[in-house]
Amino acid sequence: MNSAAGWCRRCFNPVSGQDRACPTCGSRRLVRHAEASTLSIAHIDCDAFYAAIEKRDNPSLEDQPVIIGGGRRGVVSTACYVARLYGVKSAMPMFKALKLCPDAVVLRPRMNVYASEGRRIREMMQDVTPAVEPLSIDEAFLDLTGTQRLHGAAPALTLIKLQSRVREEVGVTVSVGLSFNKFLAKTASDLDKPDGFALIGEAEARAFLSPRPVGSVYGVGPVFAKKLEREGLKTLSDVIKAGEHAMIKRHGETGQRLWRLAQGIDTRPVNPERERKSVSAETTFDTDISNLDELENRLWPLCVKVADRMKDSTIAGRVVTLKLKTADFRTLTRRRTLPDSAQLADTLFRHAREMLAREKPGQRYRLIGAGYSELEPAHGDAGDLLDPNASRRAAAERAMDAARQKFGSAAVQKGRMLKRDP
Amino acid sequence: MKLTIERAVLLKALGHVQSVVERRNTIPILSNVLIQASGDHARLTATDLDMEIVEEAPARVERDGQATAPAHTLYEIARKLPDGADVTLELGGDDPRVFLSAGRSKFHLPSLPPGDFPVMPTEDLAVSFSLPAEDLARLIDKTRFAVSTEETRYYLNGIHMHPAERDGRKVLRAVATDGHRLALAEADQPGGASEMPAVIIPRKPIGELRRLLEDLDDDIEMSVSEGKIRFRLGAAVLTSKLIDGTFPDYERVIPRGNDKIMRVDRAPFAQAVDRVATISQEKSRSVKLSLSDSNLVLAVNNPESGTASEELSADYSSEELSIGFNARYLLDVAGQIVGDEAIFEFADSASPTRVTDSGDPNAEYVLMPLRV
Numbered sequence: 143m144n145s146a147a148g149w150c151r152r153c154f155n156p157v158s159g160q161d162r163a164c165p166t167c168g169s170r171r172l173v174r175h176a177e178a179s180t181l182s183i184a185h186i187d188c189d190a191f192y193a194a195i196e197k198r199d200n201p202s203l204e205d206q207p208v209i210i211g212g213g214r215r216g217v218v219s220t221a222c223y224v225a226r227l228y229g230v231k232s233a234m235p236m237f238k239a240l241k242l243c244p245d246a247v248v249l250r251p252r253m254n255v256y257a258s259e260g261r262r263i264r265e266m267m268q269d270v271t272p273a274v275e276p277l278s279i280d281e282a283f284l285d286l287t288g289t290q291r292l293h294g295a296a297p298a299l300t301l302i303k304l305q306s307r308v309r310e311e312v313g314v315t316v317s318v319g320l321s322f323n324k325f326l327a328k329t330a331s332d333l334d335k336p337d338g339f340a341l342i343g344e345a346e347a348r349a350f351l352s353p354r355p356v357g358s359v360y361g362v363g364p365v366f367a368k369k370l371e372r373e374g375l376k377t378l379s380d381v382i383k384a385g386e387h388a389m390i391k392r393h394g395e396t397g398q399r400l401w402r403l404a405q406g407i408d409t410r411p412v413n414p415e416r417e418r419k420s421v422s423a424e425t426t427f428d429t430d431i432s433n434l435d436e437l438e439n440r441l442w443p444l445c446v447k448v449a450d451r452m453k454d455s456t457i458a459g460r461v462v463t464l465k466l467k468t469a470d471f472r473t474l475t476r477r478r479t480l481p482d483s484a485q486l487a488d489t490l491f492r493h494a495r496e497m498l499a500r501e502k503p504g505q506r507y508r509l510i511g512a513g514y515s516e517l518e519p520a521h522g523d524a525g526d527l528l529d530p531n532a533s534r535r536a537a538a539e540r541a542m543d544a545a546r547q548k549f550g551s552a553a554v555q556k557g558r559m560l561k562r563d564p
Numbered sequence: 565m566k567l568t569i570e571r572a573v574l575l576k577a578l579g580h581v582q583s584v585v586e587r588r589n590t591i592p593i594l595s596n597v598l599i600q601a602s603g604d605h606a607r608l609t610a611t612d613l614d615m616e617i618v619e620e621a622p623a624r625v626e627r628d629g630q631a632t633a634p635a636h637t638l639y640e641i642a643r644k645l646p647d648g649a650d651v652t653l654e655l656g657g658d659d660p661r662v663f664l665s666a667g668r669s670k671f672h673l674p675s676l677p678p679g680d681f682p683v684m685p686t687e688d689l690a691v692s693f694s695l696p697a698e699d700l701a702r703l704i705d706k707t708r709f710a711v712s713t714e715e716t717r718y719y720l721n722g723i724h725m726h727p728a729e730r731d732g733r734k735v736l737r738a739v740a741t742d743g744h745r746l747a748l749a750e751a752d753q754p755g756g757a758s759e760m761p762a763v764i765i766p767r768k769p770i771g772e773l774r775r776l777l778e779d780l781d782d783d784i785e786m787s788v789s790e791g792k793i794r795f796r797l798g799a800a801v802l803t804s805k806l807i808d809g810t811f812p813d814y815e816r817v818i819p820r821g822n823d824k825i826m827r828v829d830r831a832p833f834a835q836a837v838d839r840v841a842t843i844s845q846e847k848s849r850s851v852k853l854s855l856s857d858s859n860l861v862l863a864v865n866n867p868e869s870g871t872a873s874e875e876l877s878a879d880y881s882s883e884e885l886s887i888g889f890n891a892r893y894l895l896d897v898a899g900q901i902v903g904d905e906a907i908f909e910f911a912d913s914a915s916p917t918r919v920t921d922s923g924d925p926n927a928e929y930v931l932m933p934l935r936v
Contacts, residue, residue, distance in 0.1 A: 481714045481742055482890070496716070519868060521850045522888055522934035525914070526743045527817040528717075533914050536935060 148174030149299050151306070151339060177322075177343035179296040182287040183412060185319040185327035186267065186301075188280035189336035192256050193222035194314040196249055207246040211236050216426045219251055223336060256280070263308055263316070270300050275412045283324050285412035302339065309337075321347075325408035328360055347406035352379035359403055366396075378404035422463065422513020423447045430469045430506040437510055438495055442487075442558045444512050445494065449487035452514060453543065458483035458521065459514025462493040466501065467509035474501070482524040483516075488535045489523075490514060565629025565656065567601040569621060571649040571666065574606075575642040577621040578635070580776060580800050581610035584617050585635040596632035598681040599653060599662075601625045606653075609683065610635055615769045615804035616684050617776075630678040631655035633662045641671060684803050689787035689794055693756035695736070697780045697797070703738035704774050706749035706927045709896045711767055712742030719809030723770055726762035727753055734758065735926075739814050745893045746814060746930040747900070760788050764811055769793075769804035776800055818930050819916050822909035826855060827879035827922070830906045833860075834898035840864045840872040841891035849891040850934045855910075856884045864891070887913040888934040897929045 150157055150164035151171040163170045175181075188194065192210040197203045207225035211218045218239050221230040228243035240246060260279030267274045270293065273285035286297035293300045301318050308316050315337035319330025326342045329351075333340040342350055355377055357367035373392070375381050381389065381404040389397035402408065423444040431437055452458065460483045466474045476497040484490070494512040523540075526532040545554045581597055589595045591613075598609040606623040609616060631653070641664065645651065649666040655675060664671040704723065712720035720742055728737040734753035739746065765773075776797045777784075785796040794803045841849045843864045854861040860878040865871045887910060898906060903923020910917050919929040 478716065479714075481712065481744065519866070524744055524890070524934055525916075525932040527741060527746055527916055527930060527932050528743050528812050530817070533932075533935070537914070540935075 146174050146176050146178075148172055148178045149302055151302050154299060154303060154306075173298055173302060173339050173341070175298075175341040175343060176345065178298045178341060181320045181322055181341055181343060182285065182289075182297040183321055183323055183327045184284040184286060184297070184301055185324065185331040186282055186284060186304075186316050187319075187331045187335075188260075188263065189315045189317055190220050190222045190226075191260070191280035191314065192220035192251055193225075195252075195256055195259055197222065198313040199255075203247060207243050209236075209239055209243070209246045209248045210251050211239070211248060216428075221246075259312055259314070262312055266304060266307055266311070270304055273412045273414050275414055283327065283412045298341070305337075305339065323406070323408040324410050324412065325360070325403050326406055329358070344406075351404060351406055352377065352382070354378050356381060356400070359400060361396075362400065420463070420513050420515035420517070421448050421451050421457070421459065422465070422511055422515075424465055424509055424511025426467075426509045427507070430508050431510075432504055432506040434499065434503075437498060437507065439558060440510050441494055441498065441512060442491055442556065444510070445487040445491040446556075448490060448513055449485060449539075452485035452520070456520045457517045458485040458519070460516040460518065461514065462490055462497075463511075463513050463515060464494040464497045465509070465511035465513075466498070466507050469506040469508055471508075476500075477515075479516075483518055483520070484523065485514065485520050486523060486536055486539050488532075488539050565599070565601050565631050566627040566652070566654045567599075567606050567623045567625045568650050568652045569606055569623040571642060571645045571647065571651050573621045573623075574651050575639075577606075577608050577619045577799070578639040578642055580619050581608050581617045582635045582639040583775070584610040584612055584615060584772060586612055587636070593632065593676045593680050593682070595634055595636070596676055596681070597635040597638060598630065598632050598678060598683075600630040600678075601653075602628045609681070611682055611684065612768075613682060614766070615772070615802065617772060617800055617802045619800040621799065627656065629655065631662050632676050632678050632681055633664075633673045637673060638664075641669075645669065684792075687789065687792065689789045689792060691756070691760045691789070692785065692787040693754045693760070694783045694785045695751070695754040695757070697777050697782060697784050699736075699751035700784060700786075700795075701774065701777045703736070703749050703751055704770055704777075706900050707738045707740040707747040708767075708770055708774070709900070710740040710742055710745050710747040710929075711770070712740075713767075714742065717743070719764060719807055719811055722764040722766040722807045724762065724764050724811040724814070725760075727758050727760050736760075739811070741812075741814060741817075741930075744890065744932050745897065746817065747897075747927070748814070748818070748929070749927040751926065754786075757786075761790055762811065763788060763793060764807035764809060765793060766804065766807050769802060773797075773802055776802060817916060818928065819909065819911060819918050822911045822915075822918055824855075824882035824885055824910040825880070826860065826908040826910065827905045828860060828876065828908070830898060830901045830904060832876060833878075833906060834895060836862050836874045836876055837891055837894050837898065840874050841895075843869050843872040850888045851891045851894060852886060852888045854884075854886045855880050855882075857881060882910075885910055885913065887917070889917075889931055890934060893931055897931065900927065900929070 146159040148157055150169050151173055152169035153167040155166040157164055157172050193208045196208055208222040209218055209225050210220040216236050218232050218234045220232055225243050225246050230239045230243050257279055264276060267282055267284055271284050271286050271289050275283040286300060290296055298320055305316055305318055317331045317335045317338040319327045319340055321327040321330050321342040322344055326347060330340040330342045356362055356370045356375055375384060381401055386401045389401040425440060460480055462478050464476045478493050490512055523536040542554045585595060600607040604622060605620045607620050609618045645666050651666045654663045660675060661672040662675045707723050724739045726737055728735050735750040736753045736757055737750045739748045773795055780797050787794040791806055793806055837851055840862045841851060841864060843866050852863045858877060858880055860876045861873055863873040897919050901921045903921050905922035907920045908917055913933060917931045921927055
C-alpha cells in the first residue's frame with residue numbers, strides 16, 4: 143500500500159496515494175493520510191446541528207438562511223451554513239445577526255427534538271466504541287484504539303462508515319477529526335466543515351500547529367488571547383519558544399497546558415464517564431433589566447429548572463453560582479460555598495438573590511443565570527437552626543414536587559412563577 | 565541588639581508566637597517576628613494584624629535593641645539546634661541581617677526594620693478578671709467544633725462568650741453554631757466578669773488560645789473591651805480583635821420542651837454511628853435513627869455504596885420516631901459527652917433535637933435533623 147493510502151468516503155473501497163478519484167465509484171471524496179490506518183482518537187461534531195434538524199424537518203428551508211435562537215433579544219444558538227455566509231455566528235446577539243442577515247428565518251429551539259436526535263447519534267457512536275465522551279448533545283470524543291479487529295477495519299474506515307450512517311439514518315451531517323489525542327482531534331474536526339473528515343498525524347502535528355494563532359486553542363478565549371498577544375505570544379510557535387518554565391511562571395497551570403498543547407501534547411484520556419460538573423440555567427432578556435424585583439422574577443424559574451434537574455438525578459451541590467451579563471456585555475459570576483450540599487430551588491434562589499442584591503444598584507443586565515456545582519449524591523435537606531422557616535419552605539417545595547409529579551408540571555407553582563414576561 | 569538565650573526557652577517562646585504568622589503574606593513584615601531585648605529578657609511578638617501574641621523569655625542581654633527575622637525560619641532553626649545549646653541573636657553594625665549563632669552553627673537571616681513592625685495599639689480594656697485555665701479550655705473544647713466557616717454569616721465564625729445566669733447561678737457562657745448544630749457550655753462566673761460585654765472571639769485566636777492553654781494550669785487573666793480581647797497566660801499575652809457583629813438570639817433555637825427522651829450509652833452509640841456511616845463516603849453523610857420501645861436502629865442507605873444498619877438498646881418509651889442526622893454532627897456531639905450516657909430530647913423528625921450529657925450539666929447541644 144502506498145504511504146498516503148486511504149478509503150473512498152462514498153463506497154468505502156481502498157484508494158491508493160496516486161488516485162485522484164476513487165477507482166471503484168469515481169468519487170473524489172477520499173480520506174487519505176500517511177497515518178490513516180493508525181490514528182484512533184476522534185472528535186465528531188454535528189454541523190450546525192439545530193439548524194440541520196430544522197431543515198431536515200422542513201425541506202422548504204433548505205436554501206434559506208436559518209437561525210435558531212431565543213426571542214427578540216436572545217442570542218444565536220445555531221446559524222445554518224447559509225446564514226453563516228452573511229457573517230452570522232453562534233452566541234451572537236440576535237439583533238446583530240438580523241442586521242447582517244435580515245432575511246433569516248428565525249426559529250425557536252426545539253430542545254427536546256435536538257436532544258432525542260443527539261441521543262440517536264450518540265448511540266450510533268457507542269455502536270463503534272464504548273469509549274465515547276460526550277461534550278454536548280451534538281459533539282463527542284471517541285477512542286477507537288483496539289477496535290480494528292472488532293470491525294475488521296481501521297478506525298478511520300469505521301468512522302467513515304459511521305459518518306455515512308448518521309447522514310442516512312438521521313439526515314444530518316457530521317464532521318470528523320481524527321488524530322492521536324483529544325486536542326488535535328478537536329482541532330481537526332474544525333478543518334473541513336461541514337461534512338468533513340480531517341486527519342492530523344504525529345509526523346505533522348508540530349508543523350501544523352506552529353503557525354496557528356493562540357486563540358485557535360480550545361480554552362483560550364479572546365481575553366486570554368489578547369493578554370498573550372500583549373506578551374508577544376501570537377502564534378503557538380511563540381508559545382513553544384517562550385519555554386515551559388516561562389509559561390508556567392506567567393500563567394500557571396494554564397500556561398503549562400498551553401505550552402504542551404502548542405506542540406501537540408495532550409495526555410487526557412477519552413473518558414466516557416466524565417462526571418457532570420455543574421447544573422445551571424440562564425436566560426437572556428428581551429430588553430435589559432435593572433429592576434431588582436424583575437431580575438428576581440426571572441431568576442426564580444431558572445432556579446426551579448435547575449432544581450428539577452438536580453432532583454431528577456438525585457444530586458446536590460455545594461456551590462451556588464450566579465451569572466450576570468451587563469448591558470455592555472461584561473460577564474459577572476458570583477459564587478458561594480454552602481455549608482451543606484443542597485438541591486432545592488428555594489436554596490438556590492435565596493443565595494443567588496443575596497448575591498444579586500450585593501451588585502451595583504441600577505446596573506442594567508441582559509442575562510441572568512444560576513446553578514449548582516461541586517456536585518455529590520443528594521442526602522436530604524439540611525435544616526437551619528437560625529432560619530426556622532427553611533425547613534418549612536423545603537417541605538413546601540417537596541410537597542409541590544409531589545403534586546407536579548402526579549398532575550403535571552403546571553399543577554402547582556409558586557406565585558412568583560406567574561410574574562414572568564407575557 | 566545582642567542577646568543570648570537558651571535554645572529550649574527560645575523554642576518554646578517561638579513555638580507560642582510563630583503559628584500566628586501566616587504561611588503566605590502579602591505584607592512582608594508580617595512573616596517576621598519582632599525581637600526586643602532589654603533588661604534580662606527577650607520579648608517576641610508575632611501578628612497577623614487581627615491578633616498578636618507577645619511572649620517574654622529570660623535572656624542575657626548584652627546590648628539592648630530590637631530586630632525582626634522570618635518567624636518560620638527562626639523556629640525551624642531553633643527546632644533543629646541541639647538541646648542545651650545557647651543561641652546568640654545579634655543585629656548591628658553595617659550588616660542589615662540578623663546574625664544567629666549557636667555552637668558552630670551560624671546563620672545570617674534577612675531582617676526588616678523593627679520600626680515597621682505593626683504593633684496593636686495598647687488600649688485600655690475596661691473589664692478585667694481572672695479565671696482558671698481549665699475552665700477556659702473546657703468552654704473552648706465543648707463549643708469550637710460547632711463554629712461556622714461560612715463567610716456569609718461571619719458573625720458565626722467564632723465563639724460567642726458572655727456572662728449569663730442559669731437557675732440563679734452566675735455563669736460565663738460560651739456558644740457556637742453553624743446553623744446545623746449548636747453547642748453551649750458554661751463555667752462558674754469569675755468575679756468581675758458580670759460587666760463583660762457579649763463578644764464573638766474569632767476562630768483563629770481560639771485555636772491559638774487553646775494551644776497556649778496546653779502548657780498551663782494557673783489562672784489566666786482575661787480583659788475585654790467592645791472591640792478587643794486579651795488573655796494573659798503565664799509569659800504570653802494574646803490580644804485579638806473581636807468579630808464585629810451580633811450573634812443571633814440562640815436561646816430561641818434551643819428546644820426546652822421536647823418530650824421524647826432517649827438515653828443511650830455514649831461509647832457504643834458513637835461507635836455504631838461511625839460504623840454505619842462507613843457506607844457513604846460523602847462529606848455530609850446522613851444516618852437515620854429509628855426509635856421504638858427501648859430500641860434504636862441506626863441505618864444508612866446509599867444508592868451507590870450499599871446499606872448498613874445496626875441495632876442498639878436505648879432507654880426510650882415514647883411513640884415510634886424516625887429522624888435523620890448528619891453522621892459527622894452526631895459524632896462531634898458524641899465526642900464531647902463525658903458521662904456514660906447521651907440524652908437526646910426529640911420533638912419530631914423535622915424539629916431541632918436537644919442533646920445533653922449525663923456527666924456534665926454545664927453543657928448542651930442542639931442538632932438540626934436532615935430531611936431524609
